[in-house]
Amino acid sequence: MALEVPFEGGCMCGALRYRCAEAPAMTLCCHCTDCQRRTGAAFGITVSVNTSAFSTLKGETTSWLSIRQSGSKLLFQSCAVCGTRCWGDLPDIPESTLILGGTLDDAISLEPSAHIYTATKQPWVSIPDNIYEAENKPDWRKVFSS
Ligand SMILES: [Zn+2]
Numbered sequence: 001m002a003l004e005v006p007f008e009g010g011c012m013c014g015a016l017r018y019r020c021a022e023a024p025a026m027t028l029c030c031h032c033t034d035c036q037r038r039t040g041a042a043f044g045i046t047v048s049v050n051t052s053a054f055s056t057l058k059g060e061t062t063s064w065l066s067i068r069q070s071g072s073k074l075l076f077q078s079c080a081v082c083g084t085r086c087w088g089d090l091p092d093i094p095e096s097t098l099i100l101g102g103t104l105d106d107a108i109s110l111e112p113s114a115h116i117y118t119a120t121k122q123p124w125v126s127i128p129d130n131i132y133e134a135e136n137k138p139d140w141r142k143v144f145s146s
């Protein structure tokens, strides 16, 4: 089932809630070691939405700025009560917000169109044939067009 719009999500304890009024621009699974570490899981699910369609419904956040080797910055926003990371703001690309896919109420309806950094993917994760895959840094035009 496709994700219905608008959609909502939030943290584990329920104190932090958000809403997005538009369909995601892109959903991808990232298998890099940073995403494995920050999630404690096999890969991160990143849902890119237009910041203009995204709003916080309730709750306080704490922020942490991640700066990757490439210099790209992501300001993670977590629930101030339970610590669940829910989304990241992009200081250099303020028109886009990156939601952490597992925090959607209807996360099961997400349809990732790309798997990236698969060079470090867990060997037991298999990727469907018809999905764009990049062993390392992706071609972003392909990620957004697929
Ligand atoms: Zn919480």
Ligand SMILES: [Zn+2]
Pocket: 030, 031, 032, 033, 034, 035, 036, 044, 117
């Ligand atoms: Zn990653």
